[in-house]
Amino acid sequence: MVRSRRSSSRSAVRGAGRALALAAALAAGLPAPAAARPPAALPRADERPSANRRTPVVIAVEKVRGAVVNVSAEELVRIRVPSQPRGGSMGDLLFGDLFERPRYRKGYATTSLGSGVIVSPDGYVLTNNHVVERGARFRVGLLDGRELMAKVVGTDPSSDLAVLKLDTREKLPYVTTGRSDDLLIGETVIAIGNPFGLAHTVTTGVVSAVHRNFKAGERMMFDFIQTDASINPGNSGGPLLDIDGRLVGVNTAILGDRSAGIGFAIPIDRARRVAEDLIAHGEVREGYLGVSVDDLPRKDGTVDGGSGGVRVTGVDPGSPGERAGVRAGDVVEAVDGTPPGSAAELLFRLRDLPIGRAARLDLSRRGARVQAAVTAVELTPQRAAELVQRRVGLRVSEERVSGGTLVVVRSVTGRSPAAEAGLQPGDLVREVNSSEVSSVAAFQRAAARARRGGRLVLLVQRGYAADRIAFDFD
Numbered sequence: 001m002v003r004s005r006r007s008s009s010r011s012a013v014r015g016a017g018r019a020l021a022l023a024a025a026l027a028a029g030l031p032a033p034a035a036a037r038p039p040a041a042l043p044r045a046d047e048r049p050s051a052n053r054r055t056p057v058v059i060a061v062e063k064v065r066g067a068v069v070n071v072s073a074e075e076l077v078r079i080r081v082p083s084q085p086r087g088g089s090m091g092d093l094l095f096g097d098l099f100e101r102p103r104y105r106k107g108y109a110t111t112s113l114g115s116g117v118i119v120s121p122d123g124y125v126l127t128n129n130h131v132v133e134r135g136a137r138f139r140v141g142l143l144d145g146r147e148l149m150a151k152v153v154g155t156d157p158s159s160d161l162a163v164l165k166l167d168t169r170e171k172l173p174y175v176t177t178g179r180s181d182d183l184l185i186g187e188t189v190i191a192i193g194n195p196f197g198l199a200h201t202v203t204t205g206v207v208s209a210v211h212r213n214f215k216a217g218e219r220m221m222f223d224f225i226q227t228d229a230s231i232n233p234g235n236s237g238g239p240l241l242d243i244d245g246r247l248v249g250v251n252t253a254i255l256g257d258r259s260a261g262i263g264f265a266i267p268i269d270r271a272r273r274v275a276e277d278l279i280a281h282g283e284v285r286e287g288y289l290g291v292s293v294d295d296l297p298r299k300d301g302t303v304d305g306g307s308g309g310v311r312v313t314g315v316d317p318g319s320p321g322e323r324a325g326v327r328a329g330d331v332v333e334a335v336d337g338t339p340p341g342s343a344a345e346l347l348f349r350l351r352d353l354p355i356g357r358a359a360r361l362d363l364s365r366r367g368a369r370v371q372a373a374v375t376a377v378e379l380t381p382q383r384a385a386e387l388v389q390r391r392v393g394l395r396v397s398e399e400r401v402s403g404g405t406l407v408v409v410r411s412v413t414g415r416s417p418a419a420e421a422g423l424q425p426g427d428l429v430r431e432v433n434s435s436e437v438s439s440v441a442a443f444q445r446a447a448a449r450a451r452r453g454g455r456l457v458l459l460v461q462r463g464y465a466a467d468r469i470a471f472d473f474d
Contacts, residue, residue, distance in 0.1 A: 060190055060245035061202050066143045066173035067118040068192045068238060070199055071127055071150075071164070072111050073135025115193035115238030116140065116164065117247060118174045119275065123148075123166030126275050127237030128252050129155045132162045140166055143200060154278030158452040160252055161271055162237075163278045175239055178246030180225065180267035183207050191229040191251055191263070193238025205229030205261075211338075212264065213345065214255060222348045224264040225249045231263030240265040273354055286452055287353045287376030288383055290319020291326055292391075292474060293343045310343045312363075316390065324372040326361065333369075334362040344454075347474050350376075351452060379451060381444030388447050392456060392471045393418040396429060398440045407443050409460075421469045423460060430466065431459035447473075 114131030118124070125140060132138060138150040150164040166172065184207065191203045209226040227240065231251050240249035249265030277284045296309040312330040315321045332340060336359055340346035353359050353376040363370040379387075389395050393416020399408045409427040412418045429437060432446035433456065450456045456473035459466060 056243045057188070057190060057204055060241055060243060061192070063245040064173075064175045064239070064241060065192065065200060065202075067175045068143070068200055069116045069118060069125060070141035070194045071114045071116045071125070071131050071237060072139045072141070073114070073132050074111055074137045074139070075134045113194060113197055113234050114236045115234065115251070117237075117239040117250070118166075118172050119177065119247065121171045121174050123168055123172050124153070124275070124279060125150065125164040125166060126250060126271060127162050127164060128250065129157050129160045129162045131237045132164065133157070138164060140164065141199065142172075154282045154284075156274050156278065156284045156452065158454075159266065159270065159274050159284075161250065161266065161274045161278075163275050175241070175245070175247045177268050177272050178242055178244070178248045180210075180248050180269045183210050183225065183242075183248060185209065188243045189227055189229055189248065190241040190243075190245075191227070191231055191235060191238060191265075192241070193231075193235035193251060195230075195232035195234040197234060201235075203230040205263075208262070210267075213341065214264065216253060220342075220344055221253070221264070222345050223267065223270070223352075224253075225267055227263050227265060228261040229263060230261070231265075235263075270352060283449060284452060285355055286379035286448055287351060287355050287357075288319070288379035289321050289350050289353070289359075289374050289376055290316035291321035291350065291374070292316075293332065293346055295343045296331070310340050310346050316387075320374050320377055321372075324361075324374040325370070326363070326372050326374065327365065329365070330370070331364040332361055333364055336360050337362075347454060350374075351454075379448050381441065381448050384448035384451060385440075385444045387451065387473070388456065389413070391473055392416065394423065396440060396443055405438050407437050407440060417471050421471070423469070424462070426462075428461040429458055430461050431457075431468075433457050434459075 112131070112135070114127060116125040116127035116131070119126045132152060132155065135152075138152070139147045140150045141147050149167040151167070153163040153165050155162040186206050189205060189207055191205070193201060195201050205228040207225060208228050212224045212226040213220065213222050214224065215221070225240065225248070227249075229240070231254050235251045236253075238251045239247050240251055242248050248268050250268070250271050251263065251265045253264040255262040255264070274284055291312060292314040293310050294313045296311050299308040310332045312326060312328055312332065314328050315326050332346060334340070335346060335349055340349065350359060355376050355378050358373045358375040361372045361374060363372060385396075393413030394409060395411045396407050397410040399406050407429040409423055409425050409429065411425055412423050429443065431437060432443060433450045433453075435442075435446045435449075437443045437446055447456060451473050454472065454474050456471045457468055458471075459468050
């Protein structure tokens, strides 16, 4: 017990001594003894932001991020209810479901997510067609959390592009369009979108290739920008930007696994032309040259999807191709200096030619080199009907029936694709590429749109039976 009291006394003396020393030091303006200072914090960096952190990528993202949107498409699914038999004549039984207003059972709505980019201050949004193709109503989410309703201005399935218009009068942030014809292999690009619903995700990469062709399922895709910037589900329709924040492509597809680092974007030069046509006309005006082509037999070592050359198989009378001097049997060596890999690629490039623009064709004719400048003209509905007759062998007319009109096959050319498919005069054409048609004018307009995809699909009815028949339509 005595030893414990002595220890406590010594501790008290030492504590009093330290207090007196600290008081003396403070009174004299000296630093406190080391034992009296609080534990030191970890060293902190200079809180002023470094200029090195504001890279060109950061500046570009800050510049355009507010113009990238999230597109939600609500799909209304309706189930058709067959009409009740009226117990009348055979005509009533046959045409009851055809001419009466269809009845539907209440459906439900689903929501799909994609991306888009505002390309004008008055609220036009550029996105992919496959983002909006099944939607009934559309909501567009902005960076600040607001949602605006939008309507479809127009779509172009063949290029997988669509334009929406936001329901607002305020001026919105937008991305200016750049150029894609001067992209450099290896230059930095930026992708922004909503992959897996993660809004405004930014990824970077480089331009891996330009004018890239690739196969998606059974369909060959032409003239895309390839990039290793991460593009995942939900990025579709979002922007691909250059280092200055200019729009150079519209992200649209990935190849293989999501982590493969191979993504594709529609070049802005093509996307701009499609968007401007959709805004001005509600549809893309198709260019027409009047030249038919086919592949020559493949040579050894030809890349997959290529051919042994492209030969002209026909030139429409009075067409731009005929006026330019193109002849059947010519072999197309190059279009504007670039050799075509296949007939399908050549047709794609010719159909993508803006109206009024000329394409320079380098031709081989019986061993001689010939050049022809072919200027695209608009494929009017009347020209489309002539093409259907020439390429497919089908002429249609319009018949008036109770409650409206019908499109009826008027004649079928012998040994034509239509004849080989078994079409006969009197057959009813109900749809063209899934669009209902009930007049010759509607048939012609739908045929003009179908040519952009190079395929004409008719829903043909004969009696009680109906069938879809597809034709190549170049």
